[in-house]
Amino acid sequence: MMVQLALNKSLKERFTTTTTNMSRQKLLNQNNDFDYIPESSTSLNDSESEVEKKQTATAKNKKNKSNINIISTDVSYVVPPGENYVCELLRIVVKFSEKDRNGVQSASLIVKRLLENELVQKFNEEMGFFSCEFSIYRCILPMIEKLGLKEKIAPKKYYASMEPENIIVIQDLSALHYKMANRQEGLNLEHCLLAIKKLAYFHAFSLALYEKYPKTMDQFNKGMLSKTEAFEQYFSTVYQGTVNACKREPCLQKYYDKINKDMKEKLFSSVRRDSKFNVLNHGDFWCNNLMFQYNANGSLEDVLFVDFQVSVFASPLYDLHYFIATSTNLEVKEKHIDEIVYYYYNELVKNVKILKTTVTVPSWKDFEKEFCNKAYMGFTSLIIGLPIIKANKRNDATVTNLLTENDDEDSFHHHCFTNSNYLTAIKFLLPYYDSLGVFDN
Structure with missing residues (x-):
């Protein structure tokens, strides 16, 4: 005290x-x-x-x-x-x-x-x-x-x-040996599973709170993907930046026509509140908003969440897709996405049972189907998050400079859509979201 x-x-x-x-x-x-x-x-x-x-x-x-x-x-x-x-x-x-x-x-x-x-x-x-x-x-x-x-x-x-x-x-969590991971490299499987376990725990408690006090969730109706003037300006710029990246890269040119069409309405509708099953999402669940704790031997012990600025009451797949797109390393993306989703589901079910809520969690089959249906959330996360998440540390790294659309080779905007970390990530993620039907008519 x-x-x-x-x-x-x-x-x-x-x-x-x-x-x-x-x-x-x-x-x-x-x-x-x-x-x-x-x-x-x-x-x-x-x-x-x-x-x-x-x-x-x-x-x-x-x-x-x-x-x-x-x-x-x-x-x-x-x-x-x-x-x-x-x-x-x-x-x-x-x-x-x-x-x-x-x-x-x-x-x-x-x-x-x-x-x-x-x-x-x-x-x-x-x-x-x-x-x-x-x-x-x-x-x-x-x-x-x-x-x-x-x-x-x-x-x-x-x-x-x-x-x-x-x-x-x-x-100050650093005094308790918590620290951020490297956002450009992304999280390995051990870090991912710890973060997802804590996320399922948080989501389950939000369900219990909603069951007891439903009105507590009324205010969390916006989230990051709100159709506001400021966000539409941001989204339009980074969306076009993604389109241009596909046009420049030979191996991505087949996605140029697929994402060059106007997909904004589909993307915005994908994050609307689902009347069937909703939780309080962190809303910006990526590695820089996760603080990991390590013991004296360097072993991973705990994770805490920071930055609840865009929390939203919606499908839990909002957080899950955002995390997978923005925060997993390449090995996890290539080999362990299904494992992460299944692990989250089991942890959520376990915690809901412990809390003895009357909320019915969807079956695994329905949850898996919904994960595919909500894949637009992941694709949106790729568009709005990856350009700045994968960018290098620079003195000119600001949202304003990202949105200037100055495509000079030394500009921050150009760097965000051409650096190797960004291109490596989208070269895996675009085919992945294509396989989930994101680009289907």
């Missing part, structure tokens, strides 16, 4: 050093209180005794906070340009001391805020990136924990606010 209080106090005192001058002034004027919200907030469902307990805990927290002395804060960027296209991620390491305890302690947190980019801001306004993630951390994850969640899904949240600007403050 003292670590949490120190982090909160440090945010209160020093967070403005990480923001723009205008944002600093907003924060100062608002005099934000960075109390540890999950323990102190109340809801309409709380009884009088519960409210009293939370108010007492808040008062105690404030008293304890006065016993903490912040010695220093160190601010650094978590990822370099080219690794995060929507948000700025800052790591703040706090050194502090307690009045009644000798020695200096330290704690680390991650501050996440939207990039000050006109296009990103437009995406946020139209698609509600931050309001979605705010709801996940503030409401959904605490609610599923009360349903008996034993395995951790995401990092601890210390603070979340949408005013005066969008900010989320979470636990």
Whole structure:
């Protein structure tokens, strides 16, 4: 608890050093209180005794906070340009001391805020990136924990606010030996199965939550593939980039005519909510949004999810297809897709039974059939995700530069559709989706 209080106090005192001058002034004027919200907030469902307990805990927290002395804060960027296209991620390491305890302690947190980019801001306004993630951390994850969640899904949240600007403050997982995999190489089978196992666990709990509180899922109706002006602009550009890549590459030219026709309506309709069987999808389930933990021997132990900005209540195949297209390495794509799908299905069925929900999971035969029917989701993931996922780390790696359609050989846009990692992936995936009937009339 003292670590949490120190982090909160440090945010209160020093967070403005990480923001723009205008944002600093907003924060100062608002005099934000960075109390540890999950323990102190109340809801309409709380009884009088519960409210009293939370108010007492808040008062105690404030008293304890006065016993903490912040010695220093160190601010650094978590990822370099080219690794995060929507948000700025800052790591703040706090050194502090307690009045009644000798020695200096330290704690680390991650501050996440939207990039000050006109296009990103437009995406946020139209698609509600931050309001979605705010709801996940503030409401959904605490609610599923009360349903008996034993395995951790995401990092601890210390603070979340949408005013005066969008900010989320979470636990720094690197301090617990979690790290990202190499997005360009993709994940091997061991990493894939661990991620899919945790995904099925999360999906099952979302089913249990929906069964008990159906209205909790009403807000998750957009997702990444929403027909908004900003997304249509993005989609049109990367779609044409994919078409051009097929035209340039001799071995892909047979797909040029197949994908050159207007397939947008089919792609958008493929992600509409299925009335039969839906779960809360992470929505952007790819390797950079997965943090893997390793033990002292380097063995894989756990995985946690980050970036719930486009979560959507829809078919579970939304997450599954997106993951397979964007995050698996070439060996997994070539040899283990069926194994991954079957493994996910069995884990989902197992967890639904444990939770004793009345929801009926489709039979394996029906699920397998639906996987083929929803293959448009995977093809869409290829189009919107692979160009930036497979791109090299570059100083000009921004969404704006991707969308400029500057096809000069040294431009970021040109690089996204011509680099070897991208071409290797689509040379396997286009025939694969063709085999699933994506290009059939």
